[in-house]
Amino acid sequence: MPEKILLNSSDIERALVRVAHEILERNKGATNIVFIGIKTRGVPLAQRLASIIRTMEQVDIPVGSLDITLYRDDVSSLSFKHVVQQTYVPFDITSKHLILVDDVFYTGRSIRAALDALIDLGRPESIQLAVLIDRGHRELPIRADFVGKNIPTARNEEIKVYLSEVDAVDKVTVMRTEEGKNELK
Amino acid sequence: MSLSEPRQGVSTKETMAQPSIDYWKHRHVLDLDDFSREETDLVFEIAEGMVEILDRDVKKVPTLRGKTIATMFFEPSTRTRASFEMAAKYLGADTISLDATRSSVAKGESLVDSLRTLQALEVDAIIMRHNCSGAPYLAAQNLDTSIINAGDGWHAHPSQGLLDIFTMRQQLGDLKGRKAVIVGDILHSRVARSNIWGMRHYGMKLVLCAPPTLIPHGLRDMLEKYSLNHVTIEHNLDAAIENADIVMPLRLQKERQQSGLISSLREYIQGYQINSSRLAGAKPDVLVMHPGPMNEGAEISPDVAYGTRSLIEQQVTNGVAVRMALLYLIAGGKNR
Numbered sequence: 001m002p003e004k005i006l007l008n009s010s011d012i013e014r015a016l017v018r019v020a021h022e023i024l025e026r027n028k029g030a031t032n033i034v035f036i037g038i039k040t041r042g043v044p045l046a047q048r049l050a051s052i053i054r055t056m057e058q059v060d061i062p063v064g065s066l067d068i069t070l071y072r073d074d075v076s077s078l079s080f081k082h083v084v085q086q087t088y089v090p091f092d093i094t095s096k097h098l099i100l101v102d103d104v105f106y107t108g109r110s111i112r113a114a115l116d117a118l119i120d121l122g123r124p125e126s127i128q129l130a131v132l133i134d135r136g137h138r139e140l141p142i143r144a145d146f147v148g149k150n151i152p153t154a155r156n157e158e159i160k161v162y163l164s165e166v167d168a169v170d171k172v173t174v175m176r177t178e179e180g181k182n183e184l185k
Numbered sequence: 186m187s188l189s190e191p192r193q194g195v196s197t198k199e200t201m202a203q204p205s206i207d208y209w210k211h212r213h214v215l216d217l218d219d220f221s222r223e224e225t226d227l228v229f230e231i232a233e234g235m236v237e238i239l240d241r242d243v244k245k246v247p248t249l250r251g252k253t254i255a256t257m258f259f260e261p262s263t264r265t266r267a268s269f270e271m272a273a274k275y276l277g278a279d280t281i282s283l284d285a286t287r288s289s290v291a292k293g294e295s296l297v298d299s300l301r302t303l304q305a306l307e308v309d310a311i312i313m314r315h316n317c318s319g320a321p322y323l324a325a326q327n328l329d330t331s332i333i334n335a336g337d338g339w340h341a342h343p344s345q346g347l348l349d350i351f352t353m354r355q356q357l358g359d360l361k362g363r364k365a366v367i368v369g370d371i372l373h374s375r376v377a378r379s380n381i382w383g384m385r386h387y388g389m390k391l392v393l394c395a396p397p398t399l400i401p402h403g404l405r406d407m408l409e410k411y412s413l414n415h416v417t418i419e420h421n422l423d424a425a426i427e428n429a430d431i432v433m434p435l436r437l438q439k440e441r442q443q444s445g446l447i448s449s450l451r452e453y454i455q456g457y458q459i460n461s462s463r464l465a466g467a468k469p470d471v472l473v474m475h476p477g478p479m480n481e482g483a484e485i486s487p488d489v490a491y492g493t494r495s496l497i498e499q500q501v502t503n504g505v506a507v508r509m510a511l512l513y514l515i516a517g518g519k520n521r
Binding site: 070083087121 | 241247
């Protein structure tokens with residue numbers, strides 16, 4: 001199956017605007033909120049959400065970035081390694097409502113790793129999860145608070161998020177992969 | 186610190202979101218002569234991530250949880266050993282440290298047998314220091330466990346070389362065209378040798394400056410044989426230091442006088458001590474480094490060692506970050 005486009009640039013923008021509204025509604029405004037994006041593509045998504053809220057509420061929300069490599073549960077069983085990147089959270093997260101942002105929500109294992117990493121950085125008032133795509137197949141009891149788009153998938157399908165900041169283009173695609181390829185986690 | 190550029194590549198799914206490393210081939214870290222530019226850069230990139238952990242209140246990540254790292258030192262050391270052990274502990278590993286001078290080695294056990302015992306205990310990496318050059322190579326030939334060389338004789342001290350270059354890059358950015366001067370007892374210095382190899386990738390000039398008695402025989406032949414054209418040898422400190430960006434004095438062991446390599450400490454100080462009047466010939470923003478331990482008043486004057494141009498404390502902090510990166514690459518994940 002060739003790559004099929006599920007969301008284009010304006011679909012992504014609309015989904016993010018809606019998520020931004022939901023975040024404001026849930027937290028009764030933008031005070032005391034911070035965004036932390038999971039590397040790589042959670043970071044530009046967090047920046048976009050912050051800029052949407054800046055336009056709506058005239059409030060600057062701090063945005064940090066989180067590298068979860070050191071917290072992965074598969075670090076000792078991987079047959080390959082990942083480059084550790086820098087975590088950059090130049091503000092105190094203690095007593096803040098922290099919105100964790102990621103591109104694709106799948107097994108839940110990255111989110112678990114991210115939660116462990118955040119707890120090491122401080123004690124936020126609450127942690128909420130915002131994702132662009134929820135594709136199902138959870139392996140852990142973790143759910144998202146804000147979802148841009150629910151896309152039911154088969155395990156052998158691959159969801160790819162392209163963002164202009166990283167990939168020069170905005171789109172979300174689905175592609176069927178060969179059997180078993182996706183089991184490499 | 187700045188938000189580093191997102192790397193190119195396509196996120197396929199959440200568990201694959203990070204770029205993976207397929208070009209790291211080292212099972213052991215013995216010296217920097219077999220490190221490619223790519224591999225050295227990788228260590229530095231990961232070490233930058235580790236620097237952030239060292240800034241935290243809770244300096245602990247679970248990456249090497251359940252792994253055991255052993256340190257086996259056949260020679261006294263405080264900072265290198267402490268630095269490696271902290272690095273292992275910050276990454277969540279358990280550490281055991283064997284003081285070889287008080288262990289079964291003192292009862293006559295051979296080097297390889299002592300290390301085989303550690304291997305039988307299933308440690309994930311052995312960090313070893315030995316007063317004989319080449320000892321870690323012997324260990325690596327005879328063991329399956331990863332060996333990290335924490336200094337062997339006069340030969341190599343790779344983690345020190347890496348942390349020195351990492352510190353230079355942190356301060357100066359691109360090192361291309363920069364001039365570093367290593368001054369002093371090059372003859373007995375494994376730090377100088379590892380820096381020679383490490384710096385070859387970065388387009389720097391390295392001047393080794395010492396009295397002729399403290400320059401190793403055959404150094405020129407080695408530089409020629411391996412085309413290490415970035416290195417020059419200079420006996421006059423004022424000539425060496427001209428326009429230098431970095432000056433790194435090496436410890437002068439007082440015993441060197443007894444062995445006749447220097448005529449007197451006073452004469453050495455006159456010719457080779459790094460002090461503020463000497464540094465006047467270097468670039469105005471010259472940086473001073475020292476691999477430690479220091480003999481203040483001998484190879485370096487106290488006002489320079491603790492002055493504003495000194496990076497000696499940063500070297501110690503960066504040492505932990507660089508060693509965390511090495512342990513992550515060696516002991517994290519299967520690499521076999």
